[in-house]
Amino acid sequence: MGRKKLLLTIVISGFLLVVLSVGVIEFTSQPRFCYNCHEMGELYNAWEQGKHQDVSCLKCHAEPGVAGLVRTKAKGLREVYVHFTNPQIEPEEKADTWEFSQRCLVCHDDIQAPGGPHNAKHFEMEFVCVKCHSGVAHDPEYESPSAEVCAQCHGK
Ligand code: HEC
Ligand code: HEC
Ligand code: HEC
Ligand code: HEC
Ligand code: HEC
Structure with a gap:
């Protein structure tokens, strides 16, 4: 591979990586995504019928700022782990x-x-x-x- 081509490949890969990460963060921030696991409680249904139905979950449940979003996403990974290892758990905010x-x-x-x-x-x-x-x-x-x-x- 020539130097120019290599550089171009790196730039394009970098770009794709950013697009992908933004996509994943977007996707996992949708209330529908949370519904995958929190459907058991009345949590989602009550939210959907209440006055906050147009306020996405993370407006209340994410720590503020970019660093907060990163911490929230890291916590989310932990939630996935707990979900599969301890299905009886009752989440509490x-x-x-x-x-x-x-x-x-x-x-x-x-x-x-x-x-x-x-x-x-x-x-x-x-x-x-x-x-x-x-x-x-x-x-x-x-x-x-x-x-x-x-x-x-x-x-x-
Ligand atoms: C893979 C399943 C899963 C998904 C998807 C999921 N959660 Fe959870 N969530 C859990 C589990 C399990 C716990 C309990 C964790 C614990 O107690 O350690 C939890 C706990 C919580 C808590 C309680 C506070 C805390 O930090 O423990 C809140 C609030 C919460 N989730 C909100 C959300 C929101 C908002 C979304 C969507 C952006 C979401 N969850 C997506 C499984 C999930
Ligand atoms: C992203 C914006 C947003 C956030 C964050 C938010 N709210 Fe609201 N809140 C709204 C909107 C929009 C309404 C609906 C207003 C309406 O219908 O008149 C509302 C309605 C309400 C109402 C009236 C509810 C009712 O059923 O009569 C109360 C009380 C309230 N919010 C308290 C809170 C509290 C407490 C928090 C934090 C835990 C909070 N809000 C977070 C936007 C928000
Ligand atoms: C957990 C206890 C608690 C509850 C519940 C509570 N308050 Fe208070 N409130 C206080 C205290 C303590 C003060 C400060 C008193 C002071 O400094 O003189 C105060 C102050 C006030 C003041 C201001 C007085 C001033 O000098 O400016 C008002 C008005 C008031 N409360 C109204 C309410 C109303 C209305 C509710 C119900 C929706 C309510 N409070 C519920 C404890 C409470
Ligand atoms: C001491 C109790 C008390 C605390 C603390 C309190 N509120 Fe309220 N709030 C009330 C009461 C009582 C009403 C209804 C007032 C009325 O009808 O005039 C109300 C009304 C509201 C409303 C208007 C919608 C409605 O239900 O009429 C919003 C929005 C709201 N509160 C948000 C908040 C937020 C945000 C906080 C925290 C920063 C908060 N409140 C803290 C007692 C409280
Ligand atoms: C307006 C702010 C607000 C929004 C929007 C919101 N929540 Fe909550 N959530 C709360 C508060 C406040 C609590 C603490 C318990 C209570 O007071 O009802 C809570 C509690 C929770 C808990 C822990 C259960 C408990 O009783 O402590 C989970 C899990 C949760 N919310 C998930 C979600 C999910 C999923 C969504 C979106 C579908 C969502 N929340 C939307 C404010 C919000």
């Missing part, structure tokens, strides 16, 4: 953190308002979203939180 709540705020950045449930004091306390909105994406019975939630701490 640690959503009750302020860090996770930041993902919600990417879209709901306009909720903060004085006097209501999203007041500045609650934000200072890092009062996490799912403490009041538990099941918002995955519970078919999900309802907007009622005043009972507030009574836990504020009395009547």
Whole structure:
């Protein structure tokens, strides 16, 4: 092979590799792909019927940024391994953190308002979203939180 031809081959292979990787990341990021394994729970169906049906799984479940996406994909590989070695496992997301709540705020950045449930004091306390909105994406019975939630701490 001449030098030029070799160079061309390397460039083309490199290009194909990038296209392929982007393709794989795209494919494995589709909610349909997740459905392959999480179909047993009500998770997918409730998501599909809920208000977040147009919000893809990874908007909430991937760590932010490119490094986050890489970590999420690495975790995905582990999920495949666990899926086949430990089929009884019940997946659990640690959503009750302020860090996770930041993902919600990417879209709901306009909720903060004085006097209501999203007041500045609650934000200072890092009062996490799912403490009041538990099941918002995955519970078919999900309802907007009622005043009972507030009574836990504020009395009547
Ligand atoms: C090959 C089967 C499989 C596929 C495909 C799959 N998962 Fe999972 N998932 C699992 C298993 C098994 C676990 C439990 C892992 C554990 O507990 O170690 C899990 C755990 C989870 C958790 C709980 C949090 C965690 O980190 O353990 C979330 C959230 C999750 N998966 C979301 C997704 C999303 C979103 C997709 C699609 C992009 C997806 N999964 C695709 C098998 C799969
Ligand atoms: C990618 C954008 C996006 C993200 C991320 C997101 N949401 Fe939403 N959310 C929406 C959209 C769009 C709707 C539907 C609005 C409508 O139909 O009026 C919605 C609706 C809601 C509703 C009303 C649901 C109902 O059934 O009445 C609540 C509560 C909510 N989101 C909370 C959250 C929480 C908590 C998180 C994080 C766990 C989150 N959202 C993450 C876009 C997002
Ligand atoms: C202290 C409890 C509490 C916390 C914490 C909380 N919310 Fe809410 N949220 C509510 C209540 C109650 C309503 C209904 C308000 C109303 O009807 O005016 C609501 C309404 C909403 C709505 C409008 C849709 C709807 O159901 O009416 C969105 C979107 C929302 N919250 C997102 C969030 C996000 C994102 C976070 C985290 C940053 C969060 N909330 C934290 C109690 C809470
Ligand atoms: C709007 C944000 C949001 C979207 C979109 C979303 N989820 Fe979730 N998911 C959550 C939250 C919050 C939890 C924590 C449990 C709860 O509060 O319902 C969770 C929990 C989970 C769990 C662990 C089960 C558990 O009870 O902890 C898995 C697995 C999961 N989601 C997969 C998915 C898949 C697959 C999709 C897409 C089909 C998806 N999620 C879409 C917010 C979301
Ligand atoms: C887990 C306990 C807890 C729950 C549940 C809770 N709050 Fe709070 N809330 C607090 C604390 C603590 C403060 C800060 C009090 C202070 O500094 O005086 C606060 C502050 C507030 C404030 C601001 C007062 C100010 O001085 O600005 C409002 C308004 C409020 N809460 C409304 C609500 C509403 C509405 C709900 C139900 C949707 C709710 N809270 C649920 C603990 C809670």
